[in-house]
Amino acid sequence: MDVITIEGTEYKVVAERPKSLTDTPFTYCPGCNHGTTHKIIAEVIDELGIQHRCIGIASVGCSVFSYEFFDFDFISVPHGRALAVATGAKRMRPDSVLMTYQGDGDLAAIGTAETIHACNRGERVTCIFVNNAIYGMTGGQMAPTTLLGMKTTTSPLGRDAKRIGWPMKMSEMLAPLQGAAYIARVSMHDAKHILKAKAAIKKAFRAQLEDKGFSMVEVLSNCNVNWHMTPQEGVKFIEEQMTKNFPLGVYKDVWQEEAAKQTAKEEG
């Protein structure tokens, strides 16, 4: 812990920019939860002491800039193929820790096949899925995760279930697969949920370090610019609308299942 002296009194720094982030200031829009997500991932990596082993995969979307901000190796990959490249990198370098950072356009639209098969193969990679229900970088088009009735540039009258279908629930979809070790959905709307998200991301990295299988954390994030809201209204929208459509919680926990199996065995 760093200690500094101000006017004769010694102070320790209890919160600052994590060591796994570079000094480059984030280029995301003001109030965007991408920054918060980056920060908690970097804090988890600092706490686990795995910065020198980490390889990040930057997917296409706003998340493509993440290679500028994380202070470890990064690979920029074609649209949707983050988990395919992560599979290759992990198999060539089994000692490294693989992290993919993907948005909903990348993971749930163009990369659905890669995601489902990487999960089904039980690849030892950690996937951070940032779900903000819209295509942020390209200017606010409809995503597979857009809520019903939500107005976007390609659904100006609101998403209609009859024509376009329902919002895609990736966590619920991946949880029944046997390769999955830890699947959770967390939110970013207040300090309490951000701390819960940090705990979930730590567990996801632990699943990889302990060789349990595929782990994914779905982060409900805001996109206040394309939602045409202030940052405060954006986080309120997550709390009131997004969490209603995408229920928070742990969908798969391999440690819990193992403990349940153990008790069932003991009881005979």
Add this chain to the structure above:
Amino acid sequence: MPMIEILDDACKGCLLCVPACPHELIHNTKAKLNKRGLYPVEYVDPDGKCTGCRLCAIVCPDAAIRVYKEVKKKSA
């Protein structure tokens, strides 16, 4: 006494930290501009109410808040 420091050039003035502070010590005064031409928030704490709870630092999307706590000296 705990205190916080706002890194003016990293702050984008999104104001997410303003409602997060339980003692309302962070204000949107718009008194100065930073390097990027945005209004950073200001920390005003004349009575020393800050408890160092880190809530502002947790919600800050730009890691622009640093929190300091006094080092407790062991009594000799």
